[in-house]
Amino acid sequence: MRFNEKELIFLSRQPSERAAELGMKGPKKGDVMKRRLVKLIVNFLFYFRTDEEEPIGALLLEQCRVEREDDMAFSIAFLDEAERKYLFECDSQEQCLEWIDAIIKASYEFMRKNLIFYRSEIHRLTGKDPLEQYGISDETRFQVSSGLPPLPPPPT
Numbered sequence: 001m002r003f004n005e006k007e008l009i010f011l012s013r014q015p016s017e018r019a020a021e022l023g024m025k026g027p028k029k030g031d032v033m034k035r036r037l038v039k040l041i042v043n044f045l046f047y048f049r050t051d052e053e054e055p056i057g058a059l060l061l062e063q064c065r066v067e068r069e070d071d072m073a074f075s076i077a078f079l080d081e082a083e084r085k086y087l088f089e090c091d092s093q094e095q096c097l098e099w100i101d102a103i104i105k106a107s108y109e110f111m112r113k114n115l116i117f118y119r120s121e122i123h124r125l126t127g128k129d130p131l132e133q134y135g136i137s138d139e140t141r142f143q144v145s146s147g148l149p150p151l152p153p154p155p156t
Contacts, residue, residue, distance in 0.1 A: 023089030
């Protein structure tokens with residue numbers, strides 16, 4: 001996926017869902033743990049040198065796995081490069097759990113699954129498709145593709 005550098009810098013300056021100084025170790029052999037300002041904005045995890053305003057990198061939080069490494073550390077690995085892990089150290093166990101939860105919920109896929117679940121629940125309870133009023137109920141991205149039965153057509 002290609003990104004425009006100016007757009008990423010602009011995005012990195014937007015209000016964040018979470019931000020903190022964390023220990024961060026990159027995936028390369030020989031990388032060492034360094035203190036970084038880490039900001040979660042939409043589905044990007046930006047990281048900065050603690051004394052700079054522009055990010056030195058960003059992770060797109062799609063197709064990735066977040067794992068707890070110990071009480072105060074977690075890692076992010078991408079499905080297409082599972083051996084390359086980014087390691088993050090937090091200041092407390094509570095902070096670690098909050099970061100893991102926020103990162104998992106930041107992905108587009110997580111939001112899409114929630115939309116499909118709540119759409120199905122609303123349809124089950126009301127008999128109406130809540131997306132129909134927006135003219136987007138037939139779009140592929142809102143369809144269940146995980147073996148669940150599709151929504152029945154609305155009653156006529």
